[in-house]
Amino acid sequence: MSTDKIVFDRVTATFEVNGQPFHAVKDLSLTIADNEFVTVVGPSGCGKSTIMNMAAGLLIPSGGEVRVDDRPVKGPGPERGVIFQQYALFPWLTVRQNVEFGLKLKKISRAQRNEVVERQLELTGLTPFADALPKTLSGGMKQRCAIARAYAADPSILLMDEPFGALDALTRVHMQSQLLETWRQEKRTVMFITHDVDEAVFLANRVIVMAARPGRIHRIIDVDLPAERTEDLRTSPEFTAIRNEVWNSVYHQDPPPEAGAPAQHDPPDDPGGEGDQINKGIWSPTRHHNPGP
Amino acid sequence: MAARSSRTRRPVNYWYHALGVASVIGGLGLWWLASVLNPTTLPGPVDVAARAGELFLDGTLQEHLLASLQRVLLGFVIGSGLAIPLGFLMGWYKPFRAILEPWTQFFRTIPPLALIPLMIVLLGIGEVPKVAVISLAAFLVSIVATFQGVLNVDKTLINAGRVLGASDLVIFRSIVIPASTPFIMVGLRQGLGSAWATVVAAELIAAQLGLGFMMQRAQIYYDLPTIFVGVVIIGLLGLVMDRVLLWADSVLTSWQERR
Numbered sequence: 022m023s024t025d026k027i028v029f030d031r032v033t034a035t036f037e038v039n040g041q042p043f044h045a046v047k048d049l050s051l052t053i054a055d056n057e058f059v060t061v062v063g064p065s066g067c068g069k070s071t072i073m074n075m076a077a078g079l080l081i082p083s084g085g086e087v088r089v090d091d092r093p094v095k096g097p098g099p100e101r102g103v104i105f106q107q108y109a110l111f112p113w114l115t116v117r118q119n120v121e122f123g124l125k126l127k128k129i130s131r132a133q134r135n136e137v138v139e140r141q142l143e144l145t146g147l148t149p150f151a152d153a154l155p156k157t158l159s160g161g162m163k164q165r166c167a168i169a170r171a172y173a174a175d176p177s178i179l180l181m182d183e184p185f186g187a188l189d190a191l192t193r194v195h196m197q198s199q200l201l202e203t204w205r206q207e208k209r210t211v212m213f214i215t216h217d218v219d220e221a222v223f224l225a226n227r228v229i230v231m232a233a234r235p236g237r238i239h240r241i242i243d244v245d246l247p248a249e250r251t252e253d254l255r256t257s258p259e260f261t262a263i264r265n266e267v268w269n270s271v272y273h274q275d276p277p278p279e280a281g282a283p284a285q286h287d288p289p290d291d292p293g294g295e296g297d298q299i300n301k302g303i304w305s306p307t308r309h310h311n312p313g314p
Numbered sequence: 315m316a317a318r319s320s321r322t323r324r325p326v327n328y329w330y331h332a333l334g335v336a337s338v339i340g341g342l343g344l345w346w347l348a349s350v351l352n353p354t355t356l357p358g359p360v361d362v363a364a365r366a367g368e369l370f371l372d373g374t375l376q377e378h379l380l381a382s383l384q385r386v387l388l389g390f391v392i393g394s395g396l397a398i399p400l401g402f403l404m405g406w407y408k409p410f411r412a413i414l415e416p417w418t419q420f421f422r423t424i425p426p427l428a429l430i431p432l433m434i435v436l437l438g439i440g441e442v443p444k445v446a447v448i449s450l451a452a453f454l455v456s457i458v459a460t461f462q463g464v465l466n467v468d469k470t471l472i473n474a475g476r477v478l479g480a481s482d483l484v485i486f487r488s489i490v491i492p493a494s495t496p497f498i499m500v501g502l503r504q505g506l507g508s509a510w511a512t513v514v515a516a517e518l519i520a521a522q523l524g525l526g527f528m529m530q531r532a533q534i535y536y537d538l539p540t541i542f543v544g545v546v547i548i549g550l551l552g553l554v555m556d557r558v559l560l561w562a563d564s565v566l567t568s569w570q571e572r573r
Binding site for chain 2: 077078079096097098099101102103105107109110111112113114122123126127154155156170171174
């Protein structure tokens, strides 16, 4: 159970920004265990999407290496499913055809394919919309379709890049519970990027807090909450305590808390404190630049 | 288009339809009025319709029309048939882009009609030079549109394919081609328009048959109604062909989110 699944071994990603080298990620090491659910939070530009892209094989590190199942990552592969914030559904394919896309590449029988597709549509509640085109779906349904598509290819790892970032707060909460439910039924190693502290704590076994310039790991916080994550948990004192801890380590990295951080950066009472507040954080980043592949 | 047609059924759109019809009738009325005021020089809509009837009954109109249509369709099919695969190669493979781009950019600055004298000298006065010029006109528009279409394919969709295990070939066939179809259709529409414009001009310069030739000969005899018949037929046919492509576009890219 606790074997190493994903290993980031002193990875560095350097980009040229206006002729200057910019370290999106520098010397970062991280090990994610098999079937672990890890969330990654941090201010914009901390390289959280960059490390996910490296694990996905969409970006090759300029230094160090990423290993999955002890093999260095050289490119994308179907054992690592990726879910993008922008859904990335193929708009000319129906929901069913989208879910089937990865399966068709696997050369398995049509009967088997149908079985998997039906099961994934069932799990994500999309059966009634199987023959609809993505343009007719809501944002939440589109993302459920993307999740079904990733699950259908039967990856051992799910890499999720702010998958619920474009959804409204209510839909997001539903999607989080559904994701956990799906994960409970079909365990995978999950690496979930978010800028929403509540989301990070609610979903994770461990929260990785990153810092920017250069992108690196700031802290790793274990989420000591029951495996069963219910809606009641969100308002429990245990949850709030961990949430505040994560919040403080995200929002009070620099300068350190002893240096007297301004009061406005204290966590708000509202438990739904959303990620967009990150832009009002103390970094007020001069570069909103988010280096991608 | 499926989404749009459900909208056109709203009553408010009947009003726009009526406005369009009224505009056409009003324009014809103005034309008629102008012809009444200048009875010696300008033929009216009725004269033109009568001449169209005569030309149709003695078969000359069909003859000229068929000749022009044949050239346009042949040139358009050859031109865009070559342009689409080459445009894909240009968009997908950088070396191809480097090789083809200077040529497409150079020829794009030359109006195809300006090449007609050259074509006549090199290829004679038969069908070949006309079809060649029309092909070139359609080709240049379509190749640029296809190339742009490939460049505009959403990188996330390509990444989504790659992480699902798709090879380059599968990505090209199953993602790049459908994703660039809207651009290609725009290119085809423009290409057809440009082919249609070129055919008439080519026939004005050198032809024994075709709508351009019909108008050119009528000009010698000061036969204004026949010239008007030519103008109206060219306009109407261009409109019909564009509608056919628009319909094809709406079928092929009905998956698009449209405003």
